[in-house]
Amino acid sequence: MERKMTFNELRKIKDSLPDGSIKKMAQEFEVTEETVRNYFGGANYTNGAAVGIHMEPGPNGGIVLIDDTKILERAKQIIEAEAV
Numbered sequence: 001m002e003r004k005m006t007f008n009e010l011r012k013i014k015d016s017l018p019d020g021s022i023k024k025m026a027q028e029f030e031v032t033e034e035t036v037r038n039y040f041g042g043a044n045y046t047n048g049a050a051v052g053i054h055m056e057p058g059p060n061g062g063i064v065l066i067d068d069t070k071i072l073e074r075a076k077q078i079i080e081a082e083a084v
Contacts, residue, residue: 002065006062007060007064010072011061013040013079014041029070036071039072041064053066
């Protein structure tokens with residue numbers, strides 16, 4: 001399922017994750033930690049893979065189109081569980 005959001009919204013989600021969440025998601029999705037970071041706007045393609053996000057310039061850091069929202073949804077679950 002696709003999702004469109006601003007880059008700043010995407011980074012806010014990443015910045016809200018508790019310590020160790022990137023590693024946890026990498027293990028759950030069987031990808032490298034750099035691949036998860038790339039999902040949230042990183043650009044390390046030597047140690048991580050492309051993850052199906054497309055960025056266009058615009059307000060609030062630009063617009064991001066995410067092809068597969070699994071990692072995004074998992075990140076939101078982790079944040080919500082931490083808030084309880």
